Amino acid sequence: MDGAYSDEVRRLFADPAHAGDLPPGGSRTASVEVSESAAGCRVRLSASGNAGRLSAVRFRAFGCPHLLAAAEAFCAEVEGQPVTALLARRVPALMERLAVPVEKTGRLLLLEDAAKALARELLEDSSDGTNDTQT
Amino acid sequence: MDGAYSDEVRRLFADPAHAGDLPPGGSRTASVEVSESAAGCRVRLSASGNAGRLSAVRFRAFGCPHLLAAAEAFCAEVEGQPVTALLARRVPALMERLAVPVEKTGRLLLLEDAAKALARELLEDSSDGTNDTQT
Amino acid sequence: MNASPDMVYLDHAATTPPDPAVVDAMHRSLSGESGFGNPASTHVAGRRARAAVEQARARLAALLHTDPGNLVWTSGATEADNLAILGAARLRAHRGRHLITMRTEHKAVADACAALERQGFEVTWLAPERHGRLDLTALEQAFRDDTQLVSIMHVNNETGVIQDLRAIGERCRDRNVLFHCDAAQSVGKLPVDLSALPVDLLSMTAHKFHGPQGIGALYLAPRPECRIEPLLYGGGQERRLRPGTLPVHQAVGMGVAAELAAARLEEDLRHYARLNERLWRGLESIEGVVRNGGREHAFPGILNVSIAGIEGESLLLALEPVCVARGSACNAQSGEPSHVLRALGRSDHLAQSAIRFSFGRETTEAEVDFACRRYAQAVAHLRTIMPATAVQAA
Amino acid sequence: MNASPDMVYLDHAATTPPDPAVVDAMHRSLSGESGFGNPASTHVAGRRARAAVEQARARLAALLHTDPGNLVWTSGATEADNLAILGAARLRAHRGRHLITMRTEHKAVADACAALERQGFEVTWLAPERHGRLDLTALEQAFRDDTQLVSIMHVNNETGVIQDLRAIGERCRDRNVLFHCDAAQSVGKLPVDLSALPVDLLSMTAHKFHGPQGIGALYLAPRPECRIEPLLYGGGQERRLRPGTLPVHQAVGMGVAAELAAARLEEDLRHYARLNERLWRGLESIEGVVRNGGREHAFPGILNVSIAGIEGESLLLALEPVCVARGSACNAQSGEPSHVLRALGRSDHLAQSAIRFSFGRETTEAEVDFACRRYAQAVAHLRTIMPATAVQAA
Numbered sequence A, B: 001m002d003g004a005y006s007d008e009v010r011r012l013f014a015d016p017a018h019a020g021d022l023p024p025g026g027s028r029t030a031s032v033e034v035s036e037s038a039a040g041c042r043v044r045l046s047a048s049g050n051a052g053r054l055s056a057v058r059f060r061a062f063g064c065p066h067l068l069a070a071a072e073a074f075c076a077e078v079e080g081q082p083v084t085a086l087l088a089r090r091v092p093a094l095m096e097r098l099a100v101p102v103e104k105t106g107r108l109l110l111l112e113d114a115a116k117a118l119a120r121e122l123l124e125d126s127s128d129g130t131n132d133t134q135t
Numbered sequence C, D: 001m002n003a004s005p006d007m008v009y010l011d012h013a014a015t016t017p018p019d020p021a022v023v024d025a026m027h028r029s030l031s032g033e034s035g036f037g038n039p040a041s042t043h044v045a046g047r048r049a050r051a052a053v054e055q056a057r058a059r060l061a062a063l064l065h066t067d068p069g070n071l072v073w074t075s076g077a078t079e080a081d082n083l084a085i086l087g088a089a090r091l092r093a094h095r096g097r098h099l100i101t102m103r104t105e106h107k108a109v110a111d112a113c114a115a116l117e118r119q120g121f122e123v124t125w126l127a128p129e130r131h132g133r134l135d136l137t138a139l140e141q142a143f144r145d146d147t148q149l150v151s152i153m154h155v156n157n158e159t160g161v162i163q164d165l166r167a168i169g170e171r172c173r174d175r176n177v178l179f180h181c182d183a184a185q186s187v188g189k190l191p192v193d194l195s196a197l198p199v200d201l202l203s204m205t206a207h208k209f210h211g212p213q214g215i216g217a218l219y220l221a222p223r224p225e226c227r228i229e230p231l232l233y234g235g236g237q238e239r240r241l242r243p244g245t246l247p248v249h250q251a252v253g254m255g256v257a258a259e260l261a262a263a264r265l266e267e268d269l270r271h272y273a274r275l276n277e278r279l280w281r282g283l284e285s286i287e288g289v290v291r292n293g294g295r296e297h298a299f300p301g302i303l304n305v306s307i308a309g310i311e312g313e314s315l316l317l318a319l320e321p322v323c324v325a326r327g328s329a330c331n332a333q334s335g336e337p338s339h340v341l342r343a344l345g346r347s348d349h350l351a352q353s354a355i356r357f358s359f360g361r362e363t364t365e366a367e368v369d370f371a372c373r374r375y376a377q378a379v380a381h382l383r384t385i386m387p388a389t390a391v392q393a394a
């Protein structure tokens, strides 16, 4: 761990526009939280699906600046995309872009775990329920 | 060995008035040379006796500055004294006066060895030979 | 100080800036103002260098109320600790192979002891009492017939907790066991009177008391029992205990730092106590903040606080430009939670959030106030990000 | 230079004055101009300190044509020698316990090897050829199945004799034996290209090339075989090979010294060759003077001469204010006759009279001329005191 954070990490860390929760209401909303016991890290993702798209994505995270910055970047990336965008592999590219030390791979992958779980929630919801996200 | 020499050692070392040999001639002259194999040191004392007194004393020495300075001080001390002055213990006082490191005691004692031998030469000479030094 | 300073340095337990007088003396030494040379040389240059080194040693000795001949220069406290512990253990190995230390020691002591364990020595690792002090009864019970060395630090580098050197030393003397003390965090900052303390070996380092980095010393009590093996072999410098060319400017710097410390110690301590009080008053009202280590028997130059629900590495970044430490500087890069706080009974969760504030001679009240505000802001910011579950899970 | 200078320093093999650019950079570092801090801290102060240390490491690496990652900071060459030799021998002890070195090594190497001998290792002490070089056939014959390490210096500190590192290193590689080289007297003064030399471990120290005292480095070749045990335990600094707070200003000073050396090396060498030639021309006509060590394969920054019938300690004093050495600075205080010259076959008598002149970047021809006259005067003075029998007895 080098202790030096890139400018982008610092920016995302200082001003995480997507940090927080989604108010229950309007569109279909789901939340998942995953954690990793080794370093005690935790990631919570919430999203509203609207017409098969992620109309809003929010995160909360307990972890180091790299994890927080990556979570923010992740949310910004997928917001507005189809729900299935949550299933893409994003962590390797994020780690490179944010110069995350390799020993933090484990905690960064929490993001993918949470995203997959979130996608499942949103997709299940839409398949066994209201059809409006399908049109 | 501290490497620092007292001002007196430096003075005696730089200007050893009694360094050298005595020209054979006039009065009764004797020379002795003693050496110590450990550090290769060597002391040669020469003296002219006149009426039981040391009219002139000279030294040559191979050794460190302390030995050279002590030899010079020794000669200055005994010159003009009765021959028996050569038999007095002088090295402890000299070592103190010149701040000679204790590990150099062995080589400094060469001075006493040489002085004793010199006294013997001068006293023997006078007892079995010409009487003029006795008057 | 203006509203947003470039940097507020509150990490003096990691390293202190050298005092201007120290910098000046070192600069003059490096420039050869009083000559330069190898103190081992017998010529005039060497003698001048040696005189400078010996003057410095005398200054350090005066600070510690001991004879200069009892001090051996080293490259810092890490080397002094290793020299004392490995050196004493190895020399006395034929008598016994048992050592006693604490779980809250600095890595320089702990890792040296662990290395000896791998080499067949046995080490008893005593746990501290709740506030970080050694339990003297536990120490008494730990002694064995084959115990050769006890190593207990003076001031803990993470919490500032002060151990009772006299009580520990007396118990060692009673049993003819050597007592080593890592005093890296106390020399120059708390009174250390070696003429009165039953300590055999004591490590110190200049950069913790406004001297230069890279020089320290080991004190060896003038007792026949107090003998050690060297770690390094070479020239006959430092009574053969520590060969290598003596770094003149470094010794000069440590000497001046010692002289300053001797003159300012009481004043500095009062300054630190004021700053400590002020900082704690500012922090204690923040929800979830706890103080690590007791207030009694603590060096006031250090204040260590944890906070529930906040991740330490993020807290450290959010605190910038305030420079403080998580754990000690030496663990900083590994990111492991502090073994010291764990030994004090803190949970992993609280231990990982610990921040050590530490003050220096030049620290101002304005800096402390700034740090306080910054801490509050950082916590507020991170609480908008961190899930509430993190606190519950802890 | 006027007729009677205060001091003429011709003992650069003992220590060199730091270059003004080095002093300046260190002063700026100590004053905190580019910040100060503990390089192990992760905050901004620590990162600035670390950046300064890494810039310095890169400069040193550039001088040696190697990667910065192959260099570990130490407190000097004594520590680097011990770390390399004790560290390699201990790590490889399970494979074999035989080492090869020479009788003309510096005490830091010789005493480390002797310490290993006391711990059950076997050491072959090769004698040099007449002019001080290693006999490569003797080396080949010395290898055994259990040989783990060869330690041979680059430039001898008393005579300036240069060993053939390539030839030695190749023979070691052929046999899968590690090769350690004490290059304290060559780094910064002779080209040392680690990208091309088959050397595994190489020790250096800043104060021999116009850098500060108290900092050095050990090079470790990036080969899986090249592993060693640390001497010190503690924080994880320097790949766990050398814990302890990195002294930022010291590293900065060594880095600047390396950069200067890289730029000036050829020019310095020509300067030393001229001075060496000039001094020898002045001395060789004095009756009884002999040169120690060959002229070929010799570093021109050192000229070592003996003279029959003159005692060395007295000669040294009579030479003042010219500062030169008898033997190396490390033996200076013990007064033992040089083991190096004895190994070259000099009699005790000639060895004890040896004087080492060594030049620095700032040495002038006028200083050399002064030293020459002073030597002649000193010899003349001492010959009026010393008995002629001393020469005959020798």
Ligand SMILES: Cc1ncc(COP(=O)(O)O)c(C=O)c1O
Residues within 6 Å of the ligand: C013, C014, C075, C076, C077, C078, C079, C081, C106, C108, C153, C155, C156, C157, C182, C183, C184, C185, C204, C205, C206, C214, C216, C330, D243, D244, D245, D246
């Ligand atoms: C208690 C303690 N011991 C030892 C050390 C190591 O000191 P140095 O950096 O001088 O090796 C430190 C600080 O780093 C310390 O705080």
Ligand SMILES: Cc1ncc(COP(=O)(O)O)c(C=O)c1O
Residues within 6 Å of the ligand: C243, C244, C245, C246, D013, D014, D075, D076, D077, D078, D079, D081, D106, D108, D153, D155, D156, D157, D182, D183, D184, D185, D204, D205, D206, D214, D216, D330
């Ligand atoms: C050849 C050689 N090796 C090792 C050393 C030791 O270096 P240091 O003084 O940096 O420990 C020296 C000089 O003292 C030397 O000349």
